[in-house]
Amino acid sequence: MDEHINIINDTNTSTKLKIEAYEHICNVTFRKENKTHITYASQFIDFAIDIKEFDKATFRTLQLYDSYYREKEFDKGLLAVNKMLNYEDQLTISKDIAGLYRRLATHSYYKEHDFKKAIEYSNQAIAKYKPKDSIFINDAIVFRGQAYHLDGESIKAIHDYEKGKAFYERNKDLEGIARTNQNLAALFALNGFFKEAEEVNQKNLAYYLEKKNYYNAARIAYNMSLNARSDKKIDKQEEYILKAEKYIKLSERKINDVAGLLPLLASELYAKKGNLELAVQYIQKFDTLNSKIRNSRFVQEQYNLAKIYIEELRENYDVALSILKKQDTLYKGNRITHIGILHKKLYYKLYKAKGNNSKALKYLEKYRYLRDSMYSIQKEKALLYYQDRYESERKDRKIAKKEANILLLEKDNTIKNNLMIFGGIGLTLLFGFFYSVIAKLYADRKKKMQQNYSQNLILTQEQERKRIASELHDGVGQQLLLIKNQSILNDLDDIKNIANQTISEVKSILSDLHPYELKEFGLTTAIFNIMEKFEKNSSIFVSYEIENIDKLFNDKQQINIYRIIQESVNNIIKHSEATAARIDINKFEKHIQLIIKDNGKGYEVSEAYKSQKSIGLKTMQERINLLKGSMSINTQKNKGTQIEFLIPA
Structure with missing residues (x-):
């Protein structure tokens, strides 16, 4: 390199030789000797501008930025x-x-954290590229997706990620597909779509394990453990932590960030599980790592969290609070972030454990406000996501329909050319065949979309019911009990009676919103409770015979069966004008049979489904579809109704 430096410093050297010398030095030092590269790249850029070699200056400016960045x-x-x-x-x-x-977009994204500017510069970059730069265009689109992601524009981020993924798929770039999938998984998890994130991560994990790329496999397993923590699936979290540890040991590359964060995540997990010994072991393991890993801000945040949980387990609440206050200085105000919400929850738990109820209540209110705000944001994004998926599917159907019409026209023209040989009958039959095939495909796809939309809606409704029930139980319910206890202590009989009545009403609402007895006592008992309420709250004579069907179904299936019976009973009470009703549940080897009948006024099934009031019937049909069962209705006007459900067990 000294020879080339001498050429540059020699005032008699020709311009051509100077350019060659500068380019040689830049090439050999780039990504290897940053400071040397910065010195000579800066000199060369000025020299190139002076001699109007602007394109050469631009190329070296891009490299210079990268060296400054490092x-x-x-x-x-x-x-x-x-x-x-x-x-x-x-x-x-x-x-x-x-x-x-x-590079401007990169600076805005990583240094300034101004994601809107990063999006704007990315748009300008995409506009400057030409069609031949397709690889670079695609990279810019994926980067813009990352900026949309962190700016809260989830739908736009998904669109960019999917565009990028489609490009990589066309070019059979498996690494590109995997990288984009990682972005998609992170986006899904951020917005509470843990199932979708899990599916994408599992595919990526399988890909990297097949390639024996344990470096990326460890990173994905670590991310999956974080998602499991957010989704409150503690066993899954532990499973992925252990997998990540295994992949780190197998990896030939150093995985500084994951190697640093994993012991802390494990320490926090075991502290939450009450295993102080393992929690301390993992944090001690972290303390043996080099300072470069330990001094990262993000790692320090996770370290503080692990220490808080350990001190809470030791009942050193003041120590835990002092760490939390130190941690909280990084997150001033009531920003709606996952870490901000977690901090408020920890303050509440620690002050409550100390017996400082006034401060605990203050932080409980802040926690609930932030949590509900985050939930509302996620719910809105979920609705936007499903709406966007629906619109995308609808556009796809339109395109498919147009393509099908083009195909039909092409076939039509071919047949016309041979019309003298085959005649008009053949044309009609062929056209009819293609039309019937396409019409069936279109109808099947439309039906499938409608089913998916309805089923997602039912699942979202159940989640919302469960959340509201939890809020009533933890908030209103606890406050009513406090009022009741105070009234008993002070002999306030009137207030005590009102409190008792209100508590009873709240319990009834809670049961309707989310049947907690399912988890506590099982499906059979929960159904008996419906029957008891039916008898108590109506003048209808009720008889029932219910076999024990506990342990036949998972949690989601139990909820759907419970809701079907609940909706059927409500329909009898509200609409049937019946004087008697009967419910039978019969257990067979591979299925259960549920029969609900009344002697009411009956109805015309076809008319009922068309009515705006038929949402109960339609919802029951969607629930039975989720259960992969069948529903049959036997009814006539003034002759009562019998509904039979067959559900695989």
Whole structure:
């Protein structure tokens, strides 16, 4: 390299030789000797601009920015890019012009955390590229998706990720597909779509394990453990922590970030499970790691959380609070973030454990406000997501229909050319065949979409009911009990009676919203409770024979069976005008039979389904579809109704 430096410093050297010398030094030092590269790349850029070699100057500016970035001299890199953009009109290489805007987007994203500016610069970069730069365009689109992701524009982020993924799939770029899948999984998890995130992560994990890329496998397993923590699935969290540990040992590359974070995540997990010994072991393991890992801000945040949970387990509440207050200085105010919500919950738990109820209540209110705000945001995003999926499917159907019509026209033209041989009858039959096939495909797809939409709606409703029930139980219910206890202590009989009546009403509402007795006592007992309420709250004579069907169904299936019976009973009370009703549940080897009948006024089934009031029937049909069962209705006007459900067990 000394020889090339001498050529540069020699005033008699020709321009051509100087350019070659500069380029040689830049090439051999780039990504290897950052400081040397910065020195000579800066000199070369000025030299190239002086001799109007603007394209060469641009290419080296892109490299210079990258070297500054590695040295964490971000502002100097930004100055270099903006300096080169002053000559934009003189530049001819589209991918390098766009590259300058990509560097501005990178700076806005990583250094300034201004995701809107990152999106704006990404848009400018995409506009500067030419069709031949398709690989770079796609990378810019995926990067813009990441900015949309962190700016809260989930739907736009998904669109960009899916565009990027489609490009990688067309080009059989498996690594590109896997990288984009990681972005999608992170986005799904951020918005509470843990099932979707799990599916994407499982595919990625299988891909990297097949490639024996244990570095990325460990990172994915770690992310899956984080998602399981957010989804409150503690056993899954432990499973993925152990897998990540295994992959780290198998990896030939150093995995500094995951290797640092994993012991902390494990320490927090075991502290929550009450295993102090393991919790301390893991945090001690972390303490043996090098300082470069331990001094990362994100790692420090996780370290503080692990210590808080350990001190809480030791009942050192003041120590835990002092760590939490230190941690909380990084998150001032009531920002609606997962970490902000967690902090308020921890304050509540620690102050409550100390017996400081006034402060505990204050933080409980803050926690609930932030949690509900986050839930509302996630719910809104969920609705937007499903609406977007629905609209995308509808557009796909339109495109498919147009393509099918084109296909029909092409076939039609071919047949017309042979009409003298085959005649008009053949044309009609062939057209009819294609039309019937396409119509069936279209109808099947439409039906499937409607089923998926309805079923997702039912699941969302159940989640919302469960949340509201929990809020009533933890909030209103607890406060009513406090009023009742105070009235007993102070001999306030009137208030005590009102409190008792209100508590009874709240319990009834809770049971309707979310049947907690399912989990506590089982499905059979929960159904008996419906029957008892039916008898108590109506003048209808009720008889029933219910076999024990506990342990035949999972939690979601039990909820759906419970809701079907609940809806059927409500329909009898509200609409049937019956004087008697009967419910039978019969257990067979591979299924159960549920029969609900009354002697009421009956109805015309076809008319009932068309009526706006038929939402109960339609919901029962969707629930039985989720159970992969069948529903049959036998009814006539003024002759009563019998509904039979067959449900695989």
